[in-house]
Amino acid sequence: MLPPRFELHRPSTIEGALELMARFGDDATFYAGGTELLVAMKARVLRYAHLIDLKKIGSLAEIHLNGSGGILIGALSTHHQISCNPYVITHFPGYAALSENVANIRVRIAGTLGGNLCFAEPHADPATLLCALNARAHLVSLKGRRIINISDFILGEFSTAREDGEILTHIELPPLPHGARAVYRSFGQQERPTAGVAVVRTPHATGPEWKIWAGAVSSRPLELSLVTEAVKGVADTHVIDQIRVQSEVHAETLEIHDDAHGGADYKRHLISVLARRAAEDCLS
Amino acid sequence: MSTENKYPMMQISFVLNGKACGTTIEPRELLIDVLREKFQLTGTKRSCDVQVCGACTVLVDGLPVSSCSTLAAEVDARDVQSIEGLSQHGQLDPIQRAFVEHGAMQCGFCTPGMVLAVKSLLAQDPHPNEETIRHYLRGNICRCTGYVKIIEAINDLASRHG
Numbered sequence: 089m090l091p092p093r094f095e096l097h098r099p100s101t102i103e104g105a106l107e108l109m110a111r112f113g114d115d116a117t118f119y120a121g122g123t124e125l126l127v128a129m130k131a132r133v134l135r136y137a138h139l140i141d142l143k144k145i146g147s148l149a150e151i152h153l154n155g156s157g158g159i160l161i162g163a164l165s166t167h168h169q170i171s172c173n174p175y176v177i178t179h180f181p182g183y184a185a186l187s188e189n190v191a192n193i194r195v196r197i198a199g200t201l202g203g204n205l206c207f208a209e210p211h212a213d214p215a216t217l218l219c220a221l222n223a224r225a226h227l228v229s230l231k232g233r234r235i236i237n238i239s240d241f242i243l244g245e246f247s248t249a250r251e252d253g254e255i256l257t258h259i260e261l262p263p264l265p266h267g268a269r270a271v272y273r274s275f276g277q278q279e280r281p282t283a284g285v286a287v288v289r290t291p292h293a294t295g296p297e298w299k300i301w302a303g304a305v306s307s308r309p310l311e312l313s314l315v316t317e318a319v320k321g322v323a324d325t326h327v328i329d330q331i332r333v334q335s336e337v338h339a340e341t342l343e344i345h346d347d348a349h350g351g352a353d354y355k356r357h358l359i360s361v362l363a364r365r366a367a368e369d370c371l372s
Numbered sequence: 373m374s375t376e377n378k379y380p381m382m383q384i385s386f387v388l389n390g391k392a393c394g395t396t397i398e399p400r401e402l403l404i405d406v407l408r409e410k411f412q413l414t415g416t417k418r419s420c421d422v423q424v425c426g427a428c429t430v431l432v433d434g435l436p437v438s439s440c441s442t443l444a445a446e447v448d449a450r451d452v453q454s455i456e457g458l459s460q461h462g463q464l465d466p467i468q469r470a471f472v473e474h475g476a477m478q479c480g481f482c483t484p485g486m487v488l489a490v491k492s493l494l495a496q497d498p499h500p501n502e503e504t505i506r507h508y509l510r511g512n513i514c515r516c517t518g519y520v521k522i523i524e525a526i527n528d529l530a531s532r533h534g
């Protein structure tokens with residue numbers, strides 16, 4: 089099906105894109121990979137007279153090392169580019185693996201990380217792990233720049249902290265502490281995850297710290313902070329079962345809804361299973 | 373839907389199945405419609421229309437895209453390959469021949485997209501294992517469920533020398 093008619097703008101600079109957005113306001117939207125936007129426009133769920141294509145702004149698709157072991161990912165990088173990037177593979181292998189498993193190969197080739205985050209469809213993979221990695225969103229507008237945590241960027245279903253006149257330019261992954269492991273496991277029957285769990289294990293002098301985030305089960309990724317508290321000081325030999333049990337306990341307290349992807353009870357069960365598997369991967 | 377187009381048309385030039393070509397499009401036009409209607413290349417099939425099934429797969433710069441959800445404007449100055457461009461001098465591509473030899477098709481509707489996805493996979497990795505093959509083709513759906521013979525055909529290609 090054809091989308092409604094629109095004009096396609098292709099600025100070559102961020103400033104040019106921001107000026108176009110300032111000129112057209114509510115009639116315009118930024119266009120990245122189009123994997124969500126075009127499908128929604130074809131279905132008449134969204135309608136814009138002006139699409140501002142960001143893909144001609146080359147700097148937005150670059151991936152750079154940032155300090156020692158940190159990475160700055162241009163928001164227009166595709167999931168496929170991220171999954172193949174040597175910096176990501178070296179420093180964040182769990183994130184490279186996640187990117188290689190987003191939807192299907194065609195979506196990974198067209199779809200961008202920035203588009204995925206800005207669309208904020210809850211049944212998505214990247215945000216959950218990015219929250220667990222303390223990733224930050226770099227935003228720019230005609231007024232200036234700001235940086236916020238991804239966990240504060242995603243507000244809810246299809247809702248983010250990005251203002252209409254702002255462009256998400258980069259996603260910053262701070263370096264993982266030495267010896268830390270980050271793993272994401274998800275399960276879904278179709279293209280999108282029914283549930284996804286990110287687990288980060290960080291060694292400390294006082295014993296390892298475990299951080300666990302669950303995504304796709306609610307309107308935004310949620311941290312299972314009670315699990316972190318409960319397994320503090322637990323030896324690696326006993327921690328896996330504790331993580332499974334405590335994830336189940338914490339999941340009981342979360343507001344999780346039934347939807348086409350499964351019932352709330354099923355999703356709570358998935359959280360504990362995926363948390364256990366991801367934790368096992370952190371120790372393997 | 374309004375019938376009057378108040379938005380500017382666009383000129384695009386691209387390489388289609390090895391030949392330079394160009395056309396004038398509306399910005400909203402989808403690659404699948406340009407291929408099927410302007411160039412009469414009806415081997416590219418529309419099915420789910422939401423990037424899930426893979427029937428409309430074509431290669432852009434060698435990589436698979438869903439032509440049902442790709443603006444034709446995106447292929448300006450790029451290389452597009454549809455199923456019609458695969459055979460050379462009347463000879464089937466080895467992938468097409470393997471599909472025929474293994475009977476890797478039933479109704480045939482998914483076959484063009486399936487063959488092109490395999491073309492891209494083998495260009496990147498000439499000898500993929502079965503796990504890699506299954507992972508790469510996860511987004512190409514065969515509603516006849518003829519997956520076993522499709523996988524057999526690709527395993528055969530992947531095990532060949534060279």
